[in-house]
Amino acid sequence: MTGTPVHRRERGAALVEMAFVVPLLALFAFGAIEFGVAWGDRLTVQTAVRAGVRVGSAQAAVSTADQSLLLATGAALSDLGLANVRYVVVFKSTTTDGVVPAACLTVTPHSVSGSCNAYTGAQLTQIVAGTAPASWFGCGVGSLDLSWCPTGRQAIQALSNDYLGVWVKASRPMLTGFFGTTITIADDAVMRLEPQEG
Numbered sequence: 001m002t003g004t005p006v007h008r009r010e011r012g013a014a015l016v017e018m019a020f021v022v023p024l025l026a027l028f029a030f031g032a033i034e035f036g037v038a039w040g041d042r043l044t045v046q047t048a049v050r051a052g053v054r055v056g057s058a059q060a061a062v063s064t065a066d067q068s069l070l071l072a073t074g075a076a077l078s079d080l081g082l083a084n085v086r087y088v089v090v091f092k093s094t095t096t097d098g099v100v101p102a103a104c105l106t107v108t109p110h111s112v113s114g115s116c117n118a119y120t121g122a123q124l125t126q127i128v129a130g131t132a133p134a135s136w137f138g139c140g141v142g143s144l145d146l147s148w149c150p151t152g153r154q155a156i157q158a159l160s161n162d163y164l165g166v167w168v169k170a171s172r173p174m175l176t177g178f179f180g181t182t183i184t185i186a187d188d189a190v191m192r193l194e195p196q197e198g
Helices: 006-059 065-076 121-129
Strands: 085-093 116-120 163-173 182-192
Touching (some): 006 065, 006 085, 006 163, 006 182, 065 116, 065 121, 065 163, 116 121
Antiparallel strands (some): 085 116, 085 163, 163 182
């Protein structure tokens, strides 16, 4: 009787099975890593917009409100890395579940008079580092917060106060590249300005 011994055939079958199973296990492992990191990044962005909107709400109509809320947002984004932040938009909303005005979310977000102030990731990095020019804030000519000036926000106790929102968009390179090259995360939070005596 001729032929391959049984134990050799079994070893060959095990190698073939392993050739099919190992790539699937690797795919699941890399997927778990990628989506775990993405989930953590999403939580970081959610925390950052909430931190920013809380500070902005408390600052209300103070001239440096945007600067203060950007410092809080930037501090909360440190785990993500400020280099990964594309835009931060401070916007006026009509309700607590309001959305960012469409004009503020163009391909390149920009400031819109009476609606929002947009800041790039590079500007946020300078603000957090303390190297931003003082002229960026205070609603002067050419300042970044001029379009929706903090001192023009309604925060008088006896009146209906404005709602302030913060929207952040960030992109991070994927670790393995199996599921694309980058992941984009965006989130916002809205809060009514805290009443001030007036």
